[in-house]
Amino acid sequence: EAQVTQNPRYLITVTGKKLTVTCSQNMNHEYMSWYRQDPGLGLRQIYYSMNVEVTDKGDVPEGYKVSRKEKRNFPLILESPSPNQTSLYFCASSRTSGNQETQYFGPGTRLLVL
Amino acid sequence: QKEVEQDPGPLSVPEGAIVSLNCTYSNSAFQYFMWYRQYSRKGPELLMYTYSSGNKEDGRFTAQVDKSSKYISLFIRDSQPSDSATYLCAINTNAGKSTFGDGTTLTVKP
Numbered sequence: 001e002a003q004v005t006q007n008p009r010y011l012i013t014v015t016g017k018k019l020t021v022t023c024s025q026n027m028n029h030e031y032m033s034w035y036r037q038d039p040g041l042g043l044r045q046i047y048y049s050m051n052v053e054v055t056d057k058g059d060v061p062e063g064y065k066v067s068r069k070e071k072r073n074f075p076l077i078l079e080s081p082s083p084n085q086t087s088l089y090f091c092a093s094s095r096t097s098g099n100q101e102t103q104y105f106g107p108g109t110r111l112l113v114l
Numbered sequence: 115q116k117e118v119e120q121d122p123g124p125l126s127v128p129e130g131a132i133v134s135l136n137c138t139y140s141n142s143a144f145q146y147f148m149w150y151r152q153y154s155r156k157g158p159e160l161l162m163y164t165y166s167s168g169n170k171e172d173g174r175f176t177a178q179v180d181k182s183s184k185y186i187s188l189f190i191r192d193s194q195p196s197d198s199a200t201y202l203c204a205i206n207t208n209a210g211k212s213t214f215g216d217g218t219t220l221t222v223k224p
Contacts, residue, residue: 031210033210033212035212035214040216041216042120042202042214042215042216042217043158043202043204043212043214044214045211045212045213045214048210048211048212050209050210056209056210056211058211058212059211059213090157090158092157092158094160096146096163099163099164099165099166099170100163101146101148101160101163103160103163105157105158105159106157107156107157108156108157
């Protein structure tokens with residue numbers, strides 16, 4: 001079954017305690033991306049990756065890091081979380097072929113930073 | 115000013131109505147246009163994807179892009195209660211950067 005998995009699904013942490021949210025896809029997609037979703041703000045892209053070892057900043061990269069050492073995994077790292085990073089986080093992967101796009105989102109990770 | 119502006123809604127229509135959802139954008143570098151549906155407490159689901167001006171149809175859904183006006187629309191024909199969700203437009207650059215609208219919440223009443 002094609003899927004994007006995220007872990008953990010829910011996390012409560014404290015300010016300054018480093019954390020990693022994992023994202024893994026089993027479809028051999030080259031493109032992966034992280035988003036955060038806050039009430040009334042739609043989705044905002046944090047970082048994206050067009051392929052292994054290629055990452056770029058989205059609209060809201062401050063306070064986040066990513067790495068893409070292998071095609072299937074794209075972890076999101078918060079080195080020193082702050083309360084304004086409390087949000088719902090989605091990972092996605094996709095492949096484009098002509099005028100068709102296949103894209104899958106993970107189930108989301110709900111993060112609360114105290 | 116935001117790069118992508120979406121009609122805010124909320125929108126409430128009777129079952130069977132035609133729904134029109136709209137976004138405008140300001141950056142000419144945007145090349146790829148998407149519409150997503152998101153049910154409550156779920157991840158977004160890609161509904162429509164296109165990169166050219168004109169219409170693209172998929173069942174009851176039609177995506178319309180007008181690059182000269184920087185305007186995109188999603189039409190839903192014969193709307194159903196199961197279409198009740200938040201709809202998000204998104205526009206990508208050629209390099210893969212995505213910008214989303216804030217979403218429009220649609221309710222289709224039986």
